[in-house]
Amino acid sequence: MAKLIDGKVISAAVKAEVAAETEELKKQGITPGLAVIIVGEDPASKVYVANKEKACQQMGFASFKYALPAETTQEELLELVKKLNEDPAVHGILCQLPLPRHLDEESVINTIVPEKDVDAFHPQNVGKIMIGNYDFLPCTPAGVMEMLKYENIDVNGKECVVIGRSNIVGKPMAMLLLHKNGTVTICHSRTKDLAEVCRRADILVAAVGRANFVTADMVKEGAVVIDVGINRLENGKLCGDVNFAEVEPKASYITPVPGGVGPMTIATLMKNTLTAAKKQNNL
Numbered sequence: 269m270a271k272l273i274d275g276k277v278i279s280a281a282v283k284a285e286v287a288a289e290t291e292e293l294k295k296q297g298i299t300p301g302l303a304v305i306i307v308g309e310d311p312a313s314k315v316y317v318a319n320k321e322k323a324c325q326q327m328g329f330a331s332f333k334y335a336l337p338a339e340t341t342q343e344e345l346l347e348l349v350k351k352l353n354e355d356p357a358v359h360g361i362l363c364q365l366p367l368p369r370h371l372d373e374e375s376v377i378n379t380i381v382p383e384k385d386v387d388a389f390h391p392q393n394v395g396k397i398m399i400g401n402y403d404f405l406p407c408t409p410a411g412v413m414e415m416l417k418y419e420n421i422d423v424n425g426k427e428c429v430v431i432g433r434s435n436i437v438g439k440p441m442a443m444l445l446l447h448k449n450g451t452v453t454i455c456h457s458r459t460k461d462l463a464e465v466c467r468r469a470d471i472l473v474a475a476v477g478r479a480n481f482v483t484a485d486m487v488k489e490g491a492v493v494i495d496v497g498i499n500r501l502e503n504g505k506l507c508g509d510v511n512f513a514e515v516e517p518k519a520s521y522i523t524p525v526p527g528g529v530g531p532m533t534i535a536t537l538m539k540n541t542l543t544a545a546k547k548q549n550n551l
């Protein structure tokens with residue numbers, strides 16, 4: 269039976285550290301501020317944004333929410349980002365993705381100044397992650413690394429397989445595992461004999477976006493299984509990319525969905541906002 273890696277407990281520990289440091293920072297007259305932009309009415313995005321606002325309040329941050337209508341133009345959106353770039357009360361800016369189809373996500377990401385890019389999506393921050401000398405950690409992969417650290421799971425020399433190669437999760441996840449000396453394989457929709465590749469993994473990370481995609485035959489006995497996926501089933505319930513019931517008996521450690529990687533992503537976002545506030549005040 270696998271040990272459950274509890275994202276709620278670990279994220280609470282991270283957030284407690286951030287809140288304590290924020291309290292000290294506020295004594296110096298600095299209140300970390302996070303601006304969150306949401307465009308349109310995507311229900312999942314609304315939930316994520318509400319969770320981020322709630323976390324900001326818990327941390328003692330200032331939170332600025334900009335809920336824009338779905339018909340917002342590219343110019344209007346970029347104008348807002350530029351205004352926030354200049355606002356000294358705002359230390360972190362994030363634009364909730366996906367955006368409505370008529371808007372260009374890449375130009376929005378490129379317009380956020382790298383110092384305030386707390387999602388670490390700007391090419392300058394992505395490049396720094398690649399080099400291994402970064403200011404901001406990519407939120408979800410960094411959350412996964414924090415979970416491994418908390419559980420004393422050593423990555424050094426381990427076979428790590430990441431399913432998914434998105435810029436948000438898969439690629440930076442692979443990079444962080446590599447920085448910790450894992451031997452990393454990245455899989456995607458064109459990978460041949462995926463199950464065979466996955467069975468090599470000591471640490472298997474699923475970031476596919478398909479419910480119950482990882483089945484027991486894809487998992488080595490005793491593997492650490494990290495489920496990044498968040499999928500909503502027809503009955504409204506959330507479910508990961510890993511078939512938990514099948515895989516859990518084979519794994520040594522496993523993350524649940526919900527209550528696994530999700531809370532860690534938000535905790536890292538809070539950490540990044542604090543880092544941004546300190547850096548912008550030369551601390």
Ligand code: NDP
Pocket residue numbers: 408431432433434435436437438455456457458459462475476477478496497498499529530531533
């Ligand atoms: P993307 O859709 O951008 O990427 C999915 C990846 O999975 C792609 O690289 C794709 O390959 C690969 N893939 C799809 N089908 C297969 C297949 N049959 N075999 C092998 N690989 C496949 O998703 P994201 O990376 O943005 O997100 C992944 C999941 O993580 C989603 O469920 C998302 O909701 C969740 N998520 C969770 C977060 C959290 O905080 N827990 C944060 C961010 C995301 P290809 O490139 O070839 O198309």
